[in-house]
């Protein structure tokens with residue numbers, strides 16, 4: 001318990017630095033952008049009490065070092081360095097949850113978003129009763145020129161039309177990565193967020209208990225001048241997964257869906273390799289062993305790249321993980337066959353024992369892989 005005088009003496013210096021706006025900046029390999037970003041924010045946010053929180057996923061280029069070096073002399077700047085994890089959405093969530101200002105803004109760390117729109121976004125939160133303000137590339141005054149190619153533009157528009165079927169509010173740019181909001185509302189919603197993938201705004205808007213008051217503001221999307229885009233084909237997979245998760249109200253874990261999807265791909269690969277080997281005259285036993293090994297290897301790689309992307313195994317841990325994965329799946333396969341055989345001899349059908357055996361194998365593989373092979377921290 002603090003006494004009255006203790007609380008007072010602690011409150012005074014804190015109030016002197018209290019920020020009204022926390023600017024959350026997710027970054028990965030953005031070393032060259034950090035300094036200019038701080039300078040641009042300082043220029044744009046004159047007269048506003050702000051702070052900048054860089055959330056870096058332990059970038060190999062040393063983004064954190066640069067941010068921390070600036071923080072040494074500029075108390076408005078902070079840096080969160082996350083180790084063993086990747087993900088734009090989860091980085092943003094942690095950044096916002098680490099702040100205590102009344103309002104937050106999320107802006108890319110590559111200077112593609114127009115930070116000069118921030119004062120107006122803050123004003124709309126303060127004075128217009130908005131809960132969320134979205135900087136839109138497609139609203140009046142907006143521009144998507146910085147989308148690097150035609151397929152990126154296409155992807156964005158197809159994604160938006162899909163999203164409109166789910167969203168409680170109509171927005172021209174629900175996929176925007178540049179938005180601002182009230183921290184208290186975000187804090188309330190945080191436990192329901194999926195936290196996977198690139199689309200944190202969408203995740204947020206699909207997770208609030210009651211539809212928030214959302215306003216849009218036009219903003220230009222500049223081309224990148226420094227660093228590289230991290231967008232890959234995986235982003236589309238993650239986008240689909242986010243929508244599925246929200247459709248099922250989070251009841252089926254996303255990882256499980258992904259693991260099962262990879263398992264299905266493995267089955268197809270197994271079948272193809274088996275057929276190919278048999279047609280080239282290899283004995284069944286050898287063909288089956290080869291097909292099993294190939295399927296396990298591809299499943300392991302796919303799971304490492306997609307299902308457990310945020311805790312990807314690399315280097316020596318990759319090899320150790322592979323051996324563990326093969327052992328786990330070996331036991332899963334034995335359980336699968338054992339149960340299916342037992343049921344097969346008790347009943348007449350083939351389909352149900354087969355499916356049940358496979359389902360039990362899948363759940364076993366998933367549960368044990370998640371706890372043994374891919375753990376958040378493996379040191």
Ligand SMILES: Nc1nc2c(ncn2[C@@H]2O[C@H](COP(=O)(O)OP(=O)(O)O)[C@@H](O)[C@H]2O)c(=O)[nH]1
Nearest residue numbers: 026027028057087088091108109110229230231
């Ligand atoms: N912390 C963190 N930031 C990320 C990650 N992936 C992308 N970012 C940052 O998120 C912002 C948007 O990413 P970017 O690759 O520019 O996406 P694009 O503009 O759609 O091509 C940039 O500031 C990236 O550095 C990640 O896994 N973790």
Ligand SMILES: [Mg+2]
Nearest residue numbers: 108110112229
């Ligand atoms: Mg970018």
